[in-house]
Amino acid sequence: MSFLSKVEKVLSARELLYTLLLVAVIAPILSPIGLPIGISSRTRDVYNYIENNLKPGCHVYVEVYYEVAARGELEPALMALTKQFFDKGCKIVYGSLISTGPIVFSLMLAGAPDIFAGKEYGKDYVFLGYISGGESAAASLAKSIKGTVKVDNYGNPLETLPLMKEVDSATDFDLVVIVSSGTDTFNYYVRQWYTPYHTPLLFAALSVIAPSIEPFVGAKQAIGMIVGQRGAAEYELLVGRKGLGIASMDAQSISHLLIIVFIVLGNVVYWGMRVTSRGGGRK
Amino acid sequence: MISWEVLGAWLGAALVVWIYSFVYRDNVFYKFAEHLFVGVAAGYSISLALDSLNRVAIKPLSTNPAVSWHYVIAIILGLLMFMKYSKKYYWLARYGVGVNIAVGTALALRTTPMANIVRQITATILPLWTPDPVTTLNNWLLVLITLGGLTYFLFTIFPKKPEAGKPSLPYYVYRVLYTIGIYGMMVGFGALFANTIMTRVGFLISIYLQYLQPNAWASITAALLAAIAIIAGIVMGRSRK
């Protein structure tokens, strides 16, 4: 067995990669390196848009559409945005077209008592809860929230909540934020909120779906996008609240480095074996 | 006295470890966690559907029937979906399904031409000569890769290479755009792959931070149990052979 074959055998052992990956994630969390996090111009543009265009008393609709698994990527962005909205004196209506919405919203509330401190439910923010129907629900809410759902997630009639006396349809909102782990949700809001009503949209997307929704941002159908955990970490820095995003960046860096090293090694071994194999033919 | 919160946190950590144990090998604890998850998820889904139904239809019907009376029709259409379990009257479910997908189709049909097509085309109509060389380069790339990608997706009508003689000019244009399209998409897929790694690693980090690190002893105990189950499974498998 040649040297390269032996290397290939060692590297192919999944146990090695899995163990190294676990170490790459856990070690930087236990012993943070504190690598500096640069802020991309795209994230800064989103921050500046909110700073410059939203005035005290403005209304924001936030679609909370993600699986519990996606909390690590999206919750930091949701928290940081919420903090900025509250700091600006905005009022927020949260809604969810995914059934996990009430879970992730309650976990978000539990994880950010500082952000919601001093904010009154019903006056400063409202959670509509889960509304089934996907795109149909998005279209219905855009026309009239109170005409679609009568009570909020906690059983309070909407007409009794002061905030809901100020807003009802898509045109009443200054900004709509879609925090989503699904590509479809962005389509729903572009089709049912932006296209008919021109309500400005902001995307906060999982990294993995960001490339496929870039065309909407490129065509100015959304004012910008916060991409995954990296974007969330940058936003946490901008709003001045350290959270899971910043805490994860060292582990992300080391894990990425490990995967890049394995990809490069895989190619070195592949080409080495291909060149040294008799005739150099394709394997 | 152990509180329900502490017990829940331990159970959560144990479930995470048991599900992760599948990465090494299938075992009885993974199977338990998997089936528990499916059951809880299905029950949760039914309950949340009831919650939505209650807040969207039942509450309005009970408080303001004069305005919301027509929801009764939708409820009947919804109930008809259960007829799919009947061997004789299964076709009644089609009325509920039909109205549901017709509304979805109509909603998508009326705004998609603008959202997905017109706006995307207008965003690609860009000046190809500008005073700024970077903008010029970007605009060329945006236009050529978009046209190339569209060319790549031509499946029925496209210029073909003639069997004899020189290929025509449209054929060369088509081939050049086609190649640009493929290479452009490779750039897109490269970005997609990189971002996939970001997401998946992010999930793993949050699992560790949110469930395992705060409940280290429960995680270690669960891991030991899973390890014993895996070893027992291997030993039993060998003895059977």
Added chain:
Amino acid sequence: MVVRRVLPQFIVSLVIILMLIFYFFYINDDVAKTFSADDKALSDWAVIISSFALIVGGVDIFRFHLTQLRRGGLKQAPFSVVTLIAELTMVVFGAYGLALSYLNPALGITITTQPQFRWLYTYVYAPSDSAMYSILVFYIASASYRAFRVRNPMALLLLIVAIIVMLGNTSLGALIWPGFLPLRDWIMTIPNTAAFRPITIGAGLGVIILGLRMLVWREVSWMGRRE
């Protein structure tokens, strides 16, 4: 035949045509108001019917595991029991929360705030769901090593872009070369946008074609089994 196949298809076409008219046609303000209200009513109907569809899905899982209980043998039956009990428990606590919201509204308890229901989704559903999705990281890492081989120029381009974006995504990349972050942003906004734009347009065309097929009764897969 008429009530089994023709009438449902007719209703589908009718609803699609009506909703297109409601959206695109303007006669006068009064008619527009009526159109808007009728359009909203149809969307609400879909929201209501979707809830039933979710319940049907849950019932399907229950029925499947009931069958497994009978036919799956000793190896599968205990696990199907776990699923059945878990599903029933969730539904019972959920229904209890719903009942309380009507019987004793002063308590402020609904389905999602019912304590036992909440405990189950916080400590069983949430961690299991997170673990199920995050497990993929191991397979992706493994696949990166095994499958990401540069066999041709296209694969080389894909690899180079992937590495640049990966380094741009991390804070480590900026330490190696500060240009990785702006380069990643450029890749995402220019070539990536251009690459996914035809896919977006193609998806849009797909939606339109599917809608038209539904309208003219060419798309019948939604009707399920054939007579």
